[in-house]
Amino acid sequence: MAADTSAADLIAQARAANSMGRPATAEQLLRRAIRVLSRPGATLEERQLRGAAVVALSSPVFERRGLGPALEVLAEADALLDGPEGEGVRTLSAVQRAGFLARGGEWRVAVELLATIGRHNPWLTRRQLVSVHLNRATARQYLGDHRASIADLRTAIELAVAADCPDLEFKARHNLGYSHFLTGDVPTALRTMAEADRMAVDVARATAKRDYARVLLESGLADEAAPLLHEALTIASEHRLRHEVGEVLVDTARLELLRGRPDRAREAASRAARLFRRRRADGWWVQSEILRAEAALARGTTPAAARRLAQRLEGLPTESRSVRLDALLVATEASLVGGDLDRARELFARARRAPAAPSGRLRQDWLAARLALAAGDRASARRRLRRAADRLAAQQDRPASLDARTAFALHAQRLVGLDVGMALEAGSPQQVLAATERWRAATSRLPSLVPHADSELEDLFTRLRDLRTQLLTSADDARTDELATRVADLERAIRHREWELADLGRDVRPRRPALAAEVAAHAAATDTDVLSLLATDDRLRAVTIDAHGTRLHDLADAAEVAEHTRLLLADLAMAGRRLPGGLDAVVRRSLRRRTAELRALLPVPRTRSRLLVVGTRVLRSVPWRLLPGLDDRPVVVTPSLTAWLAEAPRPAVPPAVVALAGPDLDRAGAEAAAVAGSWGDGARAVAPASGADLVDALVDADVVHAAAHGHHHEQNALFSSLAMHDGPLFAYELQRRGVRASHVVLSACDTGRAMMRPGDESVGLTSSLLACGARSVVAAVAPVADDAAAELMTAYHRHLAGGASSADALSRATAASAHPEQARLFCTYGSDWAATTGQVR
Structure with a gap:
């Protein structure tokens, strides 16, 4: 014994x-x-x-x-x-065999082996019964039977809880999240996986990290997925979990393809293929081979090589419907590259089943449009692209976070390139503008973000506010490092929680994208010239609309312009500091030279009194009113022409106005009082003001003015903040209550700056206000002196209260300013606005 x-x-x-x-x-x-x-x-x-x-x-x-x-x-x-004495061992062996076969890609055989085992079996312990349901669920996932897989996983969770097997409960909960991902429900997948991750159980988490990274990839959050995959690879390599190493390499290849780095994707997929071949894991080897083929097509290949790829993909053995679908879609692309249109059509017809993942459906749309275009049917191609643009917008509406909304646009880049490329080939500026508007800042075509309350987020933000305040006042280097680490951990936790929240049950009807004729008519009616910029095929281009018509311009290499913009923003940041006299003069000369060079590059029309600018990612956070020739005009910067044309509710007459003062600004209180005084009895000043005061004002007032220190968070713009008396208020927090104020003025440094994502999706304080319901925001893209801001804003509100539109009022106040260069750092974003007539646009 x-x-x-x-x-x-x-x-x-x-x-x-x-x-x-x-x-x-x-x-x-x-x-x-x-x-x-x-x-x-x-x-x-x-x-x-x-x-x-x-x-x-x-x-x-x-x-x-x-x-x-x-x-x-x-x-x-x-x-x-032998005989009955060994039945228990053989049953246990069958369960284990099924698990291995499932991981090796023989999913149907695995399900058949486990099909007869239910919740009770005399030969299996409760722990082993949990494993039965886990293994069967995994096999059913790959066979596309997600309903049965989810049922198995829920049973596994119940059995694991009853048997006190927290390690298996962790796996079951995590896999349940992954099943939700495979059905296309990304927020629920992230939420369920996070519940598993919070379990205090000592298990290897390489697979969990890989799966979570894959869901982030589906969300378009490639930069966030990358470190998770690296961590998963490290864990699996250290513990010699070779199969898991291969699985991580497969998803690394997917990541690199999404990032547009096919050489790295091919290297990762090739390593995975060799590993799985040696281990006889044919199901995973097939996935590796499909990714190798995708990488070869992305790198560029000859028609003959592409035809061979298509043939090879057709012959790959797999029982998984989703893997078979991937193979057929990549084979369709290879046949198109190989010039075999008939074969491409045949393969695409065999791939009729829609992928579960939203990104997969966008890929199918892209192939359908390419097939139509190859057949000379441009009308069908455009119809499919329009349908895909609506699909993108509908998917972006699901998350309750601007972060997740804007990130998904990464999956549409090939569709954008095809759509805009067709328009450029036609040489029509009207078609280029229409195609660009279909994809540009798709979130601006959606209803405002739905406010959400979440107690977990409330707690996280409270802790972050406290730590940020401590970090600002810390003079101890060791303490500072510790606080910075804790701040980063909290910011990560907030982002993850935001991704888990979803806007469900809405009947989403994205606005129809603007057409050139509509824009031209409204531009003429409002005496506005239009400069719409776009970056595609590595070129910066523009469509202009003015009194002489609509024109298309090819301007410069996009990468060179992006570098020029980066240096210009660096000069701006330096110019806002107190520098020794000689260095200050050098920086200001450099800034003037760079703004002049940028202005010389841009075909800014000047046939009307006003200017509307639609920016693009290579010109992010440009101080538009600082460019020569733009300083004496009312200027509005909008995320898209579609958003500019959208109707907005008119404010109350007279509007409710609230002006708030933050800490550590000598003139903030006086500025808030002067702003309120400009509007008369319908306005009030709040000094000192807390973050709650500001959030309440954004919900209750028509016009909100905040005089406070601003901070732009370069690594994650949604953690950009305004300093209030109880600590910073973050851009993320605006989503919890929503914004009813139609016009918001941020008299603060850097609050007009933004991070630009693919699809020209803007993320920052100003874009958060617009996404949450504001129609017009005035903000600065660089540091502004306290006295200059107070002087400008007092004059600005006097003109605004007198009936001038936002852009006009800003132009008039700037013209009379004692600090014109500082004043020109402010601009109107979203739409123009006037107190008596509503939105001017």
Whole structure:
């Protein structure tokens, strides 16, 4: 009996080691247990325990040496006991075999092996029954039977809780999240995975991190997925979990393709293919080969090589419907590149089933449009592209976070290139503008973000506010480093929680994209020239609309302009500091030179009194009113012409006005009082003002003015903030209550700056206000002196209250300013606005 107890202890230790990702230790412990149980004259109980140990041994063998050796170990276990005495061991062996076959890609066989095992089985422990449902769920995921997979996982969770198996409960909850991802419900997937991740259980998390990274990839959050994949690869490599190494490499290849780096994608996919080939994991080898083919097509290949790729993809063996669909879609693309249109049509017809993932449906739209275009049917191609643009907008409406909304546009880049490329080929500025508007800042075509309350977020923001305040006042370097680490951890937790929240149940009707004729008519009616910029095919281009018509301009290399903009913003930041006299003069000369060079590059029309600018990512955060020739005109910068044309509710007459003062600004209180005084009895000043005061004002007032320090967070613009008396108020927090104020003035440094994502999606304080309901925002893109801001804003509100529009009022106040260069750092964003007539646009 002592031997049995010793062997049982070794088996338990081995299972724990295997669960924590230490297969070598687990294998060593199990072989010791098997030796103990192999003595002559062993009892039936000892022989059955030996069989269980041999079955358990197959798991670390699989991790270290692959499918073949693991199946050989299970065959040895099956032969240990004959007849009814060995039925329990053989049942356990069948469960393990099914799990290995599922991981190796033989999903249908795995399901068949496990089909007869329900919630109760006399030969299996409760823990083993949990594994049955886990393994069957995994196999059903790959076969596309997501409803049955989710049912298995819910049963697995119940059984794991009842059996007190937290490690298996963790796996079941995590896999349930992944099943939601496979059905296209990304927010629920992230939320469910996060619930699993918060479990205090000691398990290896390489697979969990990889799966979470893949969901982030589907969300378009490639930069956030990258470190998770790197961490998963490190864990799997350190513990010699070779199969998991291969799985991480597969998703690394997907990441690099999404980032537009096909050489790196091909390298990762090739490594994975070699690894899975050696391990006889054919299902995963097929996925690696598909990604290798995608990388080859993205790098560019000859028509003959592309035709060979298509043939090879057709012949890849797989039981998974989703993997088969991927193979057919990539083979369709290869046939198109190879010039075999008939074959491409045939392959695409076989791929009729829509992918579950929204990004996969966009890829299908892209291929359908390319097929139509190859056949000369430009009208059908445009229809498919319009449908895809609406699909993109509808998907972007699902998350309750501007971060997640804007990120998804990454998946539409090939569609944008095809659509705008067709228009450029036609040479029509009207078509180029219409195609650009279909994809530009798609979130601006959506209803405002729905306010959401979440107690977990409330707590996280409170803690972050406190830590940020401590960090600002800390003089101890060691303490500062510790606080900075904790701030970064909290910011990460807030982002993850935001991704988990969804706007569900809305009947989404994205606004129809603006047409050139509509824009031209409204521009004429409002005496506005239009400069709409776009970056595509590595070129910066523009469409202008003025009194002479609509024209298309090819301007410059996009990368060179982006670098010029980066240097200009660096000069702006330096110019806002107190520098020694000589250095200050050098910086200001450089700034004047760069703004002049940029102005010379741009075809700014000047046939009307006003100017509307639609920016693009290579010109992010440009101080438009600082450019020569733009300083004496009313200027509005809008995320899209579609947003500019949108109707807005008119404010109350007279409007409710609230002016708020933040801390550490000598003139903030006086500025708030002067602003309120400009509007008369309908206005009030709040000094000192808290973050709650500002949020309340944004909900209750028509016009909100905030005089406070601003901070632009370059790494994540949604953590840009306004300093209030109880700590910083972050852009993220605006989404919790929404914004009713139609016009917001941020008399603060850097609050007009933004991070620009693909699709020219803007993220920052100003864009958050616009996404949450504001129609017009005045903000600065660089540091502004306190006295200059107070002087400008007092005059600005006097003109605004007198009936001038926002852009006119800003232009008039600037003309009379004692600090004109500082005043020109402010601009009107979104739409123009007037107190008596509503939105001017």
